[in-house]
Amino acid sequence: MSVKAEWPAGVGRLVLPTVDSTNAEAQRLAPHVAGPVWILAGEQTAGRGRRARPWASPRGNFYATLLMQPKEGADVVALRSFAAALALREAFVAVTGLPDAFALKWPNDVLLNGGKVAGILLESGGAGQGVGYLAIGIGVNLIGAPEVSAVEAGAVPPVSLLAETGVRVAPEAFRDVLAPAFARWEAVLVTQGFAPLRAEWLAHAARLGEVIRARTGTLERQGVFETIDVTGALMLRQPQGTIAIPAADVFF
Template identity: 80%
Template sequence: MSDAPWPEGVGRRLLNTVDSTNAEAFRLAPQMAGPCWILGGEQTAGRGRRARAWASPRGNFHGTLLLHPKEPAAEVALRSFAAALALREAFVAVTGLPAAFSLKWPNDVLLNGGKVAGILLESSGAGQGVAHLAIGIGVNLIAAPDPAQVEAGAVRPVSLLSETGVRVSPEAFLAALAPAYARWEAIFTSQGFAPLRAEWLAHAARLGEVIRARTGAETREGLFETIDDSGALILRQPGGSVAIPAAEVFF
């Protein structure tokens, strides 16, 4: 288990039931001066990327970090990589199994090749900038959705408990996650994206292999070459390398 202290200056709110921790973050945002973690015992209206429903049974982790970033919107979005790195560190801290966890572009964490966690960034604007950022994180600590409920070709969902035998409470997982995120946040704000990019690539799933990236109705297949300085996926195809800023990736 992680023995890192709770990060200084970061709030923590634990809720028994909530519609969505991201929604709660935006409700709290105007009255919060600093960063704050919001943890829900269960969510009644949890959601993932592209407004998909996110199964939120009690015992799994449903949390959001509320931030008030200062950077332009494109840079703010790079915090999804900080969240992924922090998630992986938290998993390693509670299991001691570093080789079991990898990172799937753009924002999933894999355990033994199955999806164990997802990240959803949502923001509210202020002029050209971002007033509030909600980094929503869902982790299958004890239960995963039925594979029949995920779309064809998607990575199979798994739980931490079923794959490792490790049972950890949402509160204990947050105690490992919050300091890990605070460290990556400090690196990002002081050194930029480069160190995050390097560390993320060190743990990237299927790097150097052929993958498929789907954007809307278009699917492109190519070699997963790298990610660029904006976090975009670089896919090498016969005609050359192409940068894909947003897509669903299939293996």
């Protein structure tokens, strides 16, 4: 499906045939650029996900990082993971026309028909007391997904856009839909704060109101996924009360 969207003003584009990881390239590039730039790679030789887990990177899938220079404190900067998730869902809906097929899994995955089709990894570097740069890494299984045996036991099984929907989209074409979508959510975050993003994210949240497991290191807690709070933390309702969990791996 061909979807036309205007490229956001002032945002650069860099395409690399191969790279170790787009987030690593963003870190190297950060001292040399003054504005945001999308870095897209045909393949990654050392792609990684959350907690430094390897991320399989065959050609034809989407590996990109948006390098930014945010001005806010670290807490606000981290909220851009929600902007990225909303932009990803918007891009998926645009190229497939299937709004009901996609859901958002806290903290940073996009699900397609209940399987993981995309992941987001935020990394940042300091500058004095603030954040010098932000790298928003995004991996999307456009045409292929890892074997279920390659993911952690109990994790959401990976799926590909092509296998689940029959839609084949090239990485550059997907980027050209995703970048304008992210720019719109970025503008909302900067001008209106997190509240509109939080409301929209919750409208598409996977397993909201259901029992989930949240694992942080060796500690695993089970409860009802009640909401996310104004900082983006997971609110988990347990018999003894509701607790806020700022970071964890979630299992259904």
